[in-house]
Amino acid sequence: MTMTRMIDRLALANFLRRRRAQLRPSDVGLPPGTRRRTPGLRRDEVAQLAGMSNDYYTRLEQARGANPSEVIVASLARTLRCDDDARDHLFRLAGFVPPARPNRRRIRPGVMSLVEHLGDVPACIATDLHEILWLNDLAETVLGMDLDRHTGLARNYTWRLFTDATVRGRFAADDWPRFAAVQVSDLRAAYARNTGGGDTAYADQLVADLLARSAEFRELWDRHEVAIRYTESKRMFHPVVGDLPLTCEIITPEPGLKVIAYFPTERTDAREKLDILRAGVGTRHPVSA
8 A cells, every 4th residue: 555645835835945044155155145135045056055956946945846855855954954853844844754863972961950950869861772871879779780881782771681680680570571571662662763863773783682692682572562661660679778669750851862760659668778778879970972
């Protein structure tokens, strides 16, 4: 069955005109010139920079002519200096699914300020492919993630869960099957989002390595279950305090990045146990990307 491609021609034409008017010649490496009756670039300049004929581009701005290909849309996004949000909007107007965005490995100061206010609970920052970029000391001791001594895939939480007995051992044995299935289904959703994007190579390497190393991961991966997590209850275990029931809250400050905080589950002794663990840890350890 053939899917019908839905193009919003009028909105696409309006978007192109407005983006062109917002750009100065210097924004795209052109001299200012002296014969500009209106602000912004001329149509022929956009066409030349995007690698198409002036007639073809003019027809796009007039909401007529042939349907633009993905290659043409991508070229226009680059020429018109679209950021990720504007690029995605342009692709949707042209009837295409936007390209997958690369994972964010640069943490904005505002996001750091947010997690630094979560010092009394385990907290970390990760990509949607579960690569840990930052964690506080309480998260390090609760999760068993000693990242200062590891690089590459060893900084990926899912990779460690299925290859490192210490990290896996931080979960209650009877809760592990449920959590493992949820973790893999979340990774599957992220893997699908990253296919074809800037993190394709990392995603492929992560999944290939896990498939080769863990029969349990292979079985869960082959189920093709897909689910994105936003909150979850976990029964964790720590060798000092024993069972540690936590409620995990996940916030997405921008695409490809998430803040994960582990709060003590209500009506349990988890708060007191976290206080004991927090008293035994030192300063926070930033993890370089």
